[in-house]
Amino acid sequence: MVKPCREKVLQQDNLYCVFDEEKIPDFSPEMLGEDYWLRHKTVDGTARGRGTTWFVSHNKQQWVLRHYYRGGLIGKFNKDSYWFTGQNNTRAAREYSLLLTLEQLGLPAPQPVAYRVIRKGLFYRADLLSTRIKDAEDLVGILSRKPLDEALWPEIGATIRRFHDHGIYHHDLNIHNILLDQQSRVFLIDFDRGEQRTVADSWQQANMERLLRSFRKELNKIPGFHWREEHWQLLQQGYLKKT
Incomplete structure (x- = not known):
């Protein structure tokens, strides 16, 4: 409503x-x-x-x-x-x-x-x-200190899918712009140059590829960063799961 x-x-x-x-x-x-x-x-x-x-x-x-x-x-x-x-x-x-x-x-x-x-x-x-999202921290900060509970990776993917299913394009989808609060709820922030588009696989896939690049970038930049390629597969499972 x-x-x-x-x-x-x-x-x-x-x-x-x-x-x-x-x-x-x-x-x-x-x-x-x-x-x-x-x-x-x-x-x-x-x-x-x-x-x-x-x-x-x-x-x-x-x-x-x-x-x-x-x-x-x-x-x-x-x-x-x-x-x-x-x-x-x-x-x-x-x-x-x-x-x-x-x-x-x-x-x-x-x-x-x-x-x-x-x-x-x-x-x-x-x-x-x-x-402001209360008591929340971005994924970069969290993963710099500790690994995520594996059950959260599909939840992150499912949250992104909710946005995509409404045609919400995030121009800069990266792990600085994904937050978790103290209840492990997932939020997206920073929608500068974002827009609502027709739902289509092409821009959605490009959005996800951008996110994957950001994980790999921080992995190469931050010593002891708690992310592995298998975490991406878990995230993808949540993203692709039918709701």
Whole structure:
């Protein structure tokens, strides 16, 4: 059942924000920047990737704040500006919309809270707030310390299959973006450049091959990494099992 729309729009000159008024009734555009949370001393931690991801708390809720950064060669001389082709085409708007779809489908992923787009001429910069998966750790961190219970590998595969069966394409499906919480529940995160597609074997298979490459990459990079090729077969069993 599709939930009623809770999204509100705030627009001021070159600033455009969308927020969920149930999750953040006291919304301010400043909340989409780390300075706000640092000033209020409500930063719970950070993670480093292409940029810094900020973990923040507000009204007993835990959120993740992420600024959109460019990668690859272009990111070396243009770190965070994108060509503006319409509000709905911005990276933040597209990810927010997809996270809302995942929430409505009941899939295990972060929920959208708010986003902002700041235009400057023909370009824009953007930020996203989403819910934080409580007491969860990514597979890289877990497997760097200990092996997984073998029963969890099919569960990871089955969870990915749930997304794929709804046509959810994850642009960067790797083991940094698969989390397990303390109840061993599986979540997928970071849906930047993801989308809902027609269900088809071609992109699904490419998604899984990307995931397999990420396991092999970390195996070669991290001493004592607790992953073997037979674990992939267990994951595949869960992925291919009919539900």
